[in-house]
Amino acid sequence: MKNDLKVQRAIQGLTQAQLAEKVHVSRQTINAIESNKYVPSTVLALKIAGVFKRRVEEIFLLEEGD
Amino acid sequence: MEIKLLLPRKYRLIGWILVVPSTVVMVMSMYFDFSLPFLNYVGKGTHISLDPTFIWNIQSHNFTGDIAGVLLLTGLLMVAFSKEKIEDERTQRLRLESLLWAVYLNSILIILAIILCYGTLFLNVMIYNICSTLVFFIARFRWVMYKEALS
Numbered sequence: 001m002k003n004d005l006k007v008q009r010a011i012q013g014l015t016q017a018q019l020a021e022k023v024h025v026s027r028q029t030i031n032a033i034e035s036n037k038y039v040p041s042t043v044l045a046l047k048i049a050g051v052f053k054r055r056v057e058e059i060f061l062l063e064e065g066d
Numbered sequence: 067m068e069i070k071l072l073l074p075r076k077y078r079l080i081g082w083i084l085v086v087p088s089t090v091v092m093v094m095s096m097y098f099d100f101s102l103p104f105l106n107y108v109g110k111g112t113h114i115s116l117d118p119t120f121i122w123n124i125q126s127h128n129f130t131g132d133i134a135g136v137l138l139l140t141g142l143l144m145v146a147f148s149k150e151k152i153e154d155e156r157t158q159r160l161r162l163e164s165l166l167w168a169v170y171l172n173s174i175l176i177i178l179a180i181i182l183c184y185g186t187l188f189l190n191v192m193i194y195n196i197c198s199t200l201v202f203f204i205a206r207f208r209w210v211m212y213k214e215a216l217s
Binding site for chain 2: 024025026028029031038040041044
């Protein structure tokens with residue numbers, strides 16, 4: 001799965017740490033999601049989408065092979 | 067998501083305070099016959115059936131190593147399973163991965179020990195085995211968390 005997190009974050013002018021604080025995870029977790037090392041749970045994906053006021057599938061996209 | 071099976075964070079420090087002295091006592095009692103005299107026990111001669119080395123039947127024993135073992139294991143559990151500063155879902159994933167890794171490593175080492183070690187040496191390996199899984203887990207999990215902190 002790939003994601004658009006970095007771009008969304010840039011649009012909103014949020015740092016990794018600020019986003020992390022809003023969704024109650026560590027900055028490292030946001031970093032791991034952005035670098036495609038970690039696939040977040042549905043709960044976390046929904047929370048992140050909520051911060052950006054977008055739908056989950058606008059931020060997280062399935063890749064071939066998923 | 068709240069994981070109820072983890073201990074509060076402050077237990078990590080308490081754990082280390084237990085682990086350090088009990089490790090020293092364990093090593094000294096294993097290799098240098100160290101024992102605390104007040105932990106000596108001499109049986110009154112009452113026997114019940116069951117194995118003669120079961121607690122009710124033993125005739126004389128020094129409990130230094132046993133008590134150190136209990137404290138060591140308790141301390142290691144506290145160090146291993148107390149919450150991180152920010153305990154989120156990725157921490158839990160890393161925790162579980164490290165636990166799996168530790169169980170694999172420990173099992174492989176035990177298999178090797180069964181093949182390679184006999185007699186007292188094997189017995190010593192079994193004593194180490196009491197806490198080795200937790201030690202491997204702690205080492206691996208701390209390493210992974212350290213690498214995370216750098217990223």
